[in-house]
Amino acid sequence: MRQSLLALLAKEPAHGYELKQALEAIFGSAYPSPNIGQIYVTLGRLEKDGHVRSVGVEQSNRPNKKVYYITAAGLETLQAWAEEPTEGPRVRDEFFMKLVLAPMTGLSDRMALINRQRRHYLSLMRELGELAERTDPGDRVALLLIEGAMLHLQADLDWLERCQEELP
Amino acid sequence: MTTTPAIRAVNLVKIYQSGRGLPVPAVRGVDLTVDPGEFVAIMGPSGSGKSTLIHLLGGLDTRTSGEIWLDGKRADTLSESGWAVLRREKIGFVFQFFNLVTNMTVADNVELPALLGGASPRHARERREYLLGELGLTDRAAAAPAQLSGGEQQRVALARALANQPRLLLADEPTGNLDSRNTRDVLKLLSRVHRQGQTIVLVTHDARVAGLADRVVSLLDGEIVDDGAIVRRRGPGGTAGDVVELRG
Numbered sequence: 001m002r003q004s005l006l007a008l009l010a011k012e013p014a015h016g017y018e019l020k021q022a023l024e025a026i027f028g029s030a031y032p033s034p035n036i037g038q039i040y041v042t043l044g045r046l047e048k049d050g051h052v053r054s055v056g057v058e059q060s061n062r063p064n065k066k067v068y069y070i071t072a073a074g075l076e077t078l079q080a081w082a083e084e085p086t087e088g089p090r091v092r093d094e095f096f097m098k099l100v101l102a103p104m105t106g107l108s109d110r111m112a113l114i115n116r117q118r119r120h121y122l123s124l125m126r127e128l129g130e131l132a133e134r135t136d137p138g139d140r141v142a143l144l145l146i147e148g149a150m151l152h153l154q155a156d157l158d159w160l161e162r163c164q165e166e167l168p
Numbered sequence: 169m170t171t172t173p174a175i176r177a178v179n180l181v182k183i184y185q186s187g188r189g190l191p192v193p194a195v196r197g198v199d200l201t202v203d204p205g206e207f208v209a210i211m212g213p214s215g216s217g218k219s220t221l222i223h224l225l226g227g228l229d230t231r232t233s234g235e236i237w238l239d240g241k242r243a244d245t246l247s248e249s250g251w252a253v254l255r256r257e258k259i260g261f262v263f264q265f266f267n268l269v270t271n272m273t274v275a276d277n278v279e280l281p282a283l284l285g286g287a288s289p290r291h292a293r294e295r296r297e298y299l300l301g302e303l304g305l306t307d308r309a310a311a312a313p314a315q316l317s318g319g320e321q322q323r324v325a326l327a328r329a330l331a332n333q334p335r336l337l338l339a340d341e342p343t344g345n346l347d348s349r350n351t352r353d354v355l356k357l358l359s360r361v362h363r364q365g366q367t368i369v370l371v372t373h374d375a376r377v378a379g380l381a382d383r384v385v386s387l388l389d390g391e392i393v394d395d396g397a398i399v400r401r402r403g404p405g406g407t408a409g410d411v412v413e414l415r416g
Contacts, residue, residue, distance in 0.1 A: 115386065115394035122398045125379035154375045161213050164388060
């Protein structure tokens with residue numbers, strides 16, 4: 001959230017509600033709609049860290065609104081963020097932990113855990129497929145995000161298969 | 169009223185002889201019943217016996233012991249020519265490596281099974297045009313299989329398997345050679361024919377294909393280790409954002 005707000009402010013100064021609208025316009029249905037409260041909290045933190053500043057703009061009949069703009073330090077942070085590689089996704093370590101520990105507890109065996117997890121992944125995949133069907137073919141951002149989720153899920157399933165082969 | 173299963177396999181076993189004469193069990197006592205109209209995906213690691221199982225069900229390989237019943241009729245005791253008749257009349261099979269007739273055009277490859285099955289030339293042509301259209305292959309109709317990419321040949325193989333409107337569609341990795349975009353065409357066609365009542369049993373490691381199925385059978389070392397329905401956790405609705413949040 002910090003970086004996306006900084007990126008939007010690097011384009012032009014804006015107030016909180018405009019930032020929310022911009023995020024919705026760019027990502028469409030592909031991303032959870034940002035909470036306005038969360039946006040203000042994040043802006044407050046960015047201001048405290050010196051990455052943005054705000055000016056009050058008088059409005060008739062309403063309380064002043066704050067317009068935020070990015071500072072030189074904010075731009076530098078944004079530049080560094082844009083240039084560095086992004087961390088890869090993490091392995092599902094909670095499931096792996098269950099898988100390794102389960103037989104020791106005597107509560108569940110690995111075969112049952114893997115089978116249940118596979119069915120769960122496949123039902124998620126089914127939902128993603130239905131979602132892709134319902135999504136406007138012109139909404140490339142949303143469709144790419146769905147495809148990304150599907151590819152991750154496929155990798156999770158392949159890994160599950162490897163676990164089933166390797167763990168007794 | 170009980171319906172006759174489309175497939176019933178009872179204690180099916182297949183043992184190959186290795187080069188040194190040692191017995192290698194590929195399928196070890198599989199019991200499987202598939203109802204008419206059902207879509208079953210068979211998954212499992214390589215070497216788990218999935219391809220062998222689907223070949224046994226299509227009569228493309230002979231079982232060592234056990235029984236296979238198709239549409240209530242015993243099939244495992246059929247001769248090779250008996251199986252050939254059964255396949256021509258009732259089964260569409262998509263091979264992992266296509267098996268297209270190399271010296272015939274794409275159009276003829278797809279029309280042939282319908283003509284052999286007794287369809288009129290006009291009906292066979294209409295069916296071919298429909299299937300190639302659905303799979304984005306209309307402009308490849310006059311080509312020879314060798315002129316096509318692997319992905320195109322795989323889609324032609326699916327069109328051919330469906331040409332005859334078979335009672336049963338069997339497929340071995342039908343999206344194994346396809347990129348994302350072509351897989352989408354195949355997924356659409358599979359889910360459409362399934363909605364129209366097509367019984368489908370296929371081997372796949374592709375979760376998008378398995379996600380369409382009513383039921384998933386998992387094999388490990390030639391045995392079924394899981395067999396169950398894929399349930400939808402929530403009703404339809406929601407946006408990509410919900411899924412991203414779910415997975416985050």
